Amino acid sequence: MLKVMLTSTLITSLAAIIVPSVQANTTLFESRDVLTPQQALGRFQWLEKCYSGLLVEVSDNIFDPTTPIPNDEKIADLKKVMLYENNTLRGDAKYLTFGDEDNANPKNWFAGKLPTTSCFQIPSDYRISAVMVTPTMPNYCTTKSRERTYEFIQSVKFSNIENTSSNTFYSNYVGDTAKIYADKSYQLTLTPGFSSAEAYPETWHVFIDWNQDGDFNDTKETLFAGVSEQATQVEITPPTGAKKGMTKMRVTMDYLGGSNDACKEVDSGEVEDYLLYVK
Template sequence: MFIKGKGTSDTQAPSTPTNLAASNIESTSLTLNWKASTDNVGIAGYDVFQGSTNLGTATGTSFDVTGLTKNTSYSFYVRAKDFSDNTSGNSNTVNVTTTDGPNPGAEPCAASTTQNSTLHITNVSFGSIDNSSTNAAYNDFTTISTSLTAGQATGLTVTLNNNSWTFNAVGVWIDWNNNGDFTNAGEKVYSRFGAAPYSANITPPSVAVSNTSLRMRVRVGYGSEAKITPCGTDTYLGEVEDYTVIVGGGTPTPTCNDGIQNGNETGVDCGGSCPACPVDVTYCSATGNDGPEEITNVTFAGINNSSVRNATGYDNFTTISGNVNAGTSYNLRVDIVGYNGGAADEIYAFFDWNIDGDFADAGESFALTKTTNLVGDISVPVPQTAKNGSTRMRLLVSYYDVEKNPCDTGTNDVRFGEYEDYTIVVNGGSSRVKGNFVENKLLLYPNPFEETVTIDVSKLDSDVFTMYVYDILGKELMHKYYKKKPGKIVLGNEIKTAGNYFVKIQTKTKIETGRLIKL
């Protein structure tokens, strides 16, 4: 292994990267790809330049460029570097002009009003949507949705607090092609300047994007027909509300990476003709039976939990989690109560680093060093090969040193002691692949969860993405568009009922999925 600065005299520069090209060119983003360089020691990365500006370093041979301006020309080149900071020559320069329009799935234009108490929307009825509301400058009801069928009409009715006014202006738009605007032909699905009724039958066109959340905007204004516009702030009377519609019909051929359950799949992108669905990891039972042995405090990787003995000799603290990085060591301290001051009691720790549901593999069990009769310490090395994601840490205090099994087996089970379980989230290790679920880009913890679950998206390759949550049957529960990667997303009230759920993160080039279990 080469370590920078440890007596090396490497002066040989990497070869120049070649075949730089741009793809996935949108209005504000694009992807650069190139052919890898070679080096006598190894390539540390590639610096990516936009003109004379260094945009960052790529460890592979692709780089997502974001934050561009639509209909604008840019020039890019890349340069390789090795671990001694020797740099290659510049690659070929690629000249690119971004497109003139929003990206597919982009956030639509802003719209609001300033005087909404006098004239506003009181109800929208459309398919399964039947939403009554109070006035606001803008109401985001995109968590409320209805399913439509391409070519089949569905009745729409909009009700206002002052339906009889003859200068009311009402408009409804649906972004059928999911490109982030309402300007394409047929996307203004209803308009009326005059008194109520405000009703129509809406038929999704055959070109509507199917099985995807599409934005519907409802707007009321007052005074002229010119008020019927989907964007901008109206400084007079009115209100704006947004909803979600999903169009069926013309369904695309199911694939094993489209992020939804379709075809003969038994889960999202798994089962049937796709790779097998992940099997939920379960762990063996463990009971400490009798006391006085008990664990009173655990400190490890962000965990600092004090507890009293559970009468069963086992406590489930898996809703409490710590975060570790593969290849790094962390100090574990366990405080106990023991028999006759704890002198004869032993403390053990078990970790399921490969997430296979047991603690039987090399490097998964530890005996803590007693620094006092009631305290045990040990430095726990996290293997570089540890699987990314949520796994189990099990702790045990036992009076008899031969009774140190991580599970109840019927032989040498713990007679005097206590077990506690916790969740450990591993980062920077090997990919955990089960079926089509890859968890090195999307970390979910604690999982299973009771109240809230954290979705760590910090390792996504793109800042811009849309997050979807589905139930086990593939029904969409929510979606949200992010213009900038937030790092961590916490879900709570969005998932109300115990069961299995799926989260999908969709960028312009990739889909990441993961399974959630609410207890």
């Protein structure tokens, strides 16, 4: 009962205890530590495996440490309040991020975000710098390609991300987030892959939900990115009024011309979704 009552104020107090003055939003972007709920869970599991003592410490800062309970129970309690609601992974899961005494991340160091990642050392001058909240994402329309045998999206390069991949009908890449500033332009490089030695002209479309309302239907959210047998480049500039924060980018490649409708299936090619963080 006590724990239930604590939960509502928990994260505020957790943040207050660990980082009295952190600017969460700044840290989020500067550290580039933007995680999905699944990755927040992975981060917790990685810490549980590699730095369980640290989680016990955090737990002791929140729960009443005068009632002695085993360490694994302390960690389980912490896990529950940070990640779950009614036994379901929260859309707004909390996770720990690390930095130096200024809550900055000059070493570009990130704690693990998968339980399977091997344990690597937290830099000696680093500590927990913030309790972060995973951005909640709307559900976007589903789509895919009908044929993936002949051609596929081989590589997408944008800002800090470069993703090389094989031929799926549809892939949702959430492992990394492309970070962009709202007032800058970025080159997006799209490279087709082919199953045989022969290359074919492929039509590319890019969709970005700039206003973050869960669709790709608003002004400047659809971009025809050209037709090419080779890698093609297109310049992306966030439109005026692009909303700051996490959003979605969809890339489609289709031998048969594709569509301006982000929800329409591709005939032959591939569809890939990416996370974009606009600052």
